[in-house]
Amino acid sequence: MSQQLFSLEGRSALVTGSSRGLGKAIAQGLGEAGAALVINGVDPQRCEATAAELRSLGFKATALAFDVTDEASVVAAIEKLDADGIEVDILVNNAGIQLRKPMIELTSAEWHKVIDTNLTSAFLVAREVAKRMLPRGRGKIVNIGSLMSGLARPSIAPYTAAKGGIKLLTQSMTAEWAPHGIQTNAIGPGYMLTDMNQALIDNKEFNDWVIGRTPARRWGDAKDLVGAAVFLSSSASDYVSGQIIYVDGGMAAVV
Numbered sequence: 001m002s003q004q005l006f007s008l009e010g011r012s013a014l015v016t017g018s019s020r021g022l023g024k025a026i027a028q029g030l031g032e033a034g035a036a037l038v039i040n041g042v043d044p045q046r047c048e049a050t051a052a053e054l055r056s057l058g059f060k061a062t063a064l065a066f067d068v069t070d071e072a073s074v075v076a077a078i079e080k081l082d083a084d085g086i087e088v089d090i091l092v093n094n095a096g097i098q099l100r101k102p103m104i105e106l107t108s109a110e111w112h113k114v115i116d117t118n119l120t121s122a123f124l125v126a127r128e129v130a131k132r133m134l135p136r137g138r139g140k141i142v143n144i145g146s147l148m149s150g151l152a153r154p155s156i157a158p159y160t161a162a163k164g165g166i167k168l169l170t171q172s173m174t175a176e177w178a179p180h181g182i183q184t185n186a187i188g189p190g191y192m193l194t195d196m197n198q199a200l201i202d203n204k205e206f207n208d209w210v211i212g213r214t215p216a217r218r219w220g221d222a223k224d225l226v227g228a229a230v231f232l233s234s235s236a237s238d239y240v241s242g243q244i245i246y247v248d249g250g251m252a253a254v255v
């Protein structure tokens with residue numbers, strides 16, 4: 001009975017940046033819970049390949065490549081879903097990039113690129129999707145924040161500013177859309193084993209620091225995010241709004 005609360009049968013989920021990495025694992029997890037998937041990324045071939053791979057595993061998956069930072073492309077993409085008869089019940093704003101550089105050397109173009117990709121994108125895609133969810137009176141939005149939604153480190157200032165912004169954007173979406181039946185929450189992953197972190201994983205000193213600093217004594221795996229993603233996408237979280245769940249092996253809780 002309580003398992004039914006976590007079922008996503010009959011729902012459609014758009015996961016941005018799901019052609020690879022954490023987004024792909026989240027999409028597959030939502031698919032395992034029953035959702036039909038819309039796979040996104042910038043590279044159309046990678047999106048199509050991931051959607052085909054998921055279909056071969058028995059999931060319903062379509063590819064929808066668009067740049068989440070380009071307002072006109074976002075608007076056109078959601079209109080394409082309308083034309084295809086796909087109503088987005090679940091939106092996961094996951095697309096993101098990292099850029100490591102001392103702030104003193106950072107150009108304003110680099111600053112804007114990171115803010116646009118990690119923060120403005122979540123506003124743009126959610127605004128278009130929420131326009132459709134609001135009249136239906138239901139919907140789930142999950143924004144992917146980070147450990148850096150609440151903590152800082154040297155060399156990643158725009159990323160940290162963007163991810164901190166995600167936490168309060170999630171609260172703003174709650175303030176405006178929760179009264180209309182839309183629950184918006186965030187997930188804050190810790191240090192995860194993905195392409196984005198390959199240089200850090202290969203750096204012995206950094207790798208030792210992550211393992212020593214994380215109470216769970218390991219990096220996270222993409223699959224570690226699935227439980228929180230399914231919870232926040234399902235009826236099990238119908239009275240949960242505006243929260244960020246850190247999936248970080250306990251790192252944010254401990255100095």
Ligand code: NDP
Nearest residue numbers: 017019020021022041042043067068095096146192194196
């Ligand atoms: P990856 O670099 O592995 O994958 C990024 C994904 O985002 C790809 O699918 C990529 O598409 C897509 N993407 C990038 N820019 C755009 C864009 N402008 N428009 C559409 N899609 C885009 O990243 P991760 O899986 O590591 O990260 C996913 C999310 O998780 C990010 O928001 C990141 O900040 C967050 N996160 C990651 C952590 C980690 O340890 N890895 C920790 C905390 C948070 P394409 O394949 O076409 O390039």
